[in-house]
Amino acid sequence: MEDDTLSRTNPGSDPSLLLVDDDEIFVTRLARAMEKRGFATRTALSVADALKMIHQAPPAYAVVDLRLEDGNGLDVVEALRELRADARIIVLTGYGAIATAVAAVKMGATDYLAKPADANDVTSALLSSGESLPPPPDNPMSADRVRWEHIQRVYEQCDHNVSETARRLHMHRRTLQRILAKRGPR
Structure with a gap:
């Protein structure tokens, strides 16, 4: 079943998406799933790679893991926010702590998702209007x-x-x- 969420919600003319996670298998799978939803994805496995990509061409959307092997994903969030204020940035993390959620939002993240999040969760968070909460997942973890x-x-x-x-x-x-x-x- 292919999800056409992107076309139904009209994200604008720039579907560029940067995925930043040091788990290569996860980020590759997520990139494929997001491409099926109409995003033009690029992936980075480190803060350094992500910062290079952001300076070359700041994406309209980003999904950034909080903890990366070479640093903190919030550095990526901050750099992207400086270069492209309208970017929709989702922070993914295995730690669902309120303090990190607050820090991510203060740094400019649009939303915050705990891992494991699937492509539907990410798409909903990226394309939500911000005026209301996205709908709850169909099959949340217990x-x-x-x-x-x-x-x-x-x-x-x-x-x-x-x-x-x-x-x-x-x-x-x-x-x-x-x-x-x-x-x-x-």
């Missing part, structure tokens, strides 16, 4: 799944060290071990 994803991400960042992960999550180590031993919720 709270248990969001919790599981967060634990897995912190566990990965702690190089699979259970004790360090438990300390950072403020959990008992044995409780964390039991959670990690189970299969993730759907």
Whole structure:
């Protein structure tokens, strides 16, 4: 099923979209999905690459991961906002903290989405009028799944060290071990 959201909402004459994420598989898939929706996509895997692309040709739309290997995605947001004030910028992150959402919006982001977000979520956020909230996702992740994803991400960042992960999550180590031993919720 192909989504024609772009043509129905008329984003204007410039469908240029920059996708910035250090997860190459994710950004490639998202780029293909967004091209099917009518966007002219370019991808960057780092802050440095994104800044070069922005200075060459500032896009009308951008989706930027908050945490990149070579820096902070907010640097990309700020640079794009300076060069193109009308750009619609979505910040994607695995951390759904209110403080980072506020920082992203203060830096010029249009909206903020927690990962994993699919192409429909991204398209809705990019093309929303800003006057009202976009509709809720058709199939949102359960709270248990969001919790599981967060634990897995912190566990990965702690190089699979259970004790360090438990300390950072403020959990008992044995409780964390039991959670990690189970299969993730759907």
